[in-house]
Amino acid sequence: MSYRVPFVDPREHYRRLKPEIDAAFTETLARGDLVLRQQLRDFERHLAEFVGTKYAVGVNSGYHALHFSLLAAGIGPGDEVITVGHTFAATVSAIVHVGASPVLIDIGHDHTMDPDALARAITPRTRAIIPVHLNGRVCEMDRIEALASAHRLTVIEDAAQALGARFDGRMAGSFGLSGCFSFYPLKALGGLGDGGAVTTNDPDVARMVTLLRFNGEDRETGEFHVHGYTALLDNVNAAVLDVKLRHLPGWIAHRRRTAGLYHKALAGVGDLRLPHFSEARHFDSFQNYVVRTAHRDTLREFLRAEGVETLVHWSRPMWEHKGLGLADPGLPETSRLCREVISLPMNAETTPEHVQITADAIRLFFARR
Ligand SMILES: Cc1ncc(COP(=O)(O)O)c(C=O)c1O
Incomplete structure (x- = not known):
């Protein structure tokens, strides 16, 4: 599609x-x-x-x-x-x-x-x-x-x-x-x-x-x-x-601006937790823009129907993939993230209009809940 x-x-x-x-x-x-x-x-x-x-x-x-x-x-x-x-x-x-x-x-x-x-x-x-x-x-x-x-x-x-x-x-x-x-x-x-x-x-x-x-x-x-x-x-x-x-510094600046637009548009919406952590010592390059919500799967389905493509990194903890032969290390925060994370569109080509469409769809999703 x-x-x-x-x-x-x-x-x-x-x-x-x-x-x-x-x-x-x-x-x-x-x-x-x-x-x-x-x-x-x-x-x-x-x-x-x-x-x-x-x-x-x-x-x-x-x-x-x-x-x-x-x-x-x-x-x-x-x-x-x-x-x-x-x-x-x-x-x-x-x-x-x-x-x-x-x-x-x-x-x-x-x-x-x-x-x-x-x-x-x-x-x-x-x-x-x-x-x-x-x-x-x-x-x-x-x-x-x-x-x-x-x-x-x-x-x-x-x-x-x-x-x-x-x-x-x-x-x-x-x-x-x-x-x-x-x-x-x-x-x-x-x-x-x-x-x-x-x-x-x-x-x-x-x-x-x-x-x-x-x-x-x-x-x-x-x-x-x-x-x-x-x-x-x-x-x-x-x-x-x-x-x-040679373009990377400009692309990173673009990603950081795009993250700022998401922040402005999505702060306080539903139960969303946005990836804006302390910046005092960090300079984040926003390889991914990962938000958390308890309604991840239904939100993802809703966004797909609205024409917004998202990814999930990762939906199951690694140790649940039996072929990897890893014992369950009992990591509650990792398990929680696997249930809650969703990555929104974020790349060098993401425009302010893309952010607007995505944020409008997310707000609509939570308004209807
Ligand atoms: C955190 C992390 N480690 C390692 C890799 C492995 O890199 P590659 O796919 O180039 O082998 C990736 C790639 O997706 C990654 O995201």
Whole structure:
């Protein structure tokens, strides 16, 4: 069905950037630069500059950014890695695939890692923490860093949803041993398909990720140093991402303005809880605009009928998916969020009219209740 307000609009996104994207695409193809060429190196340099780290290494997904970060940190069987229950399965799958044990904890009022829950979950087997900067909001990193250094734990940031978000003026992806980004097309910086990157200040981590993404081979010497994977960020994708990265600050400003419009239009409506948390130390990038209501499913159905497309991240806690083999960690706030959250349209192409239509429909829904 075609929506009056689509959740994302890839065709409009491309239409606006067509001359720049087409130029990058055709130049890369005309040169035959398909694998590990200058376009990838340029994008990595620009991404590292943007995040404020010494290195950025492109890989083929946010998942592999997490997996390789864990391997580069030496995490493996017998180790516990603490992360939140309210995240995409990829965060947890990366922990499982390196042979470590995921320890899932609850989130706080802003949907990110609760540092008090983190303090309670640390055991002698804990080796690493993966804070997840969800929806474009960085976790309370000062408290997480303090716990990590007190217990000598590695921090690997899942910044898949938070490129450009800041805490105390520092960028997501610049706090931990490494930061993990996703360029899945729905992300604020979305590529042509799957893509991701690891950011780090540690030369050994950058080197290990560079080896792991290319089957363990050092391209300069031809020596294979480790059993690796086939997981490069494609050159054509990097060329397009490099074009889009220049627009990202403007897109984030647009997302923040759009969030402000939603706030104005929806404050005090029904039982809605809006995602405007303390901004004193945070600069949120609003990867998603997630509201909470006890009437989530009926509201979503109503909005669909009104031509407004929404998504739910996520409707069931991860441990309820039996195939993942996770024990129920008993996280009441995570379970509550799964019942209440709904993501409203939010992207670089969302217009004030889109917000108006969405907010009018939501007000109508609650007026009729
Ligand atoms: C919080 C989080 N972590 C990890 C990932 C994995 O990224 P990718 O889909 O690029 O593998 C995502 C992507 O949706 C995500 O939202």
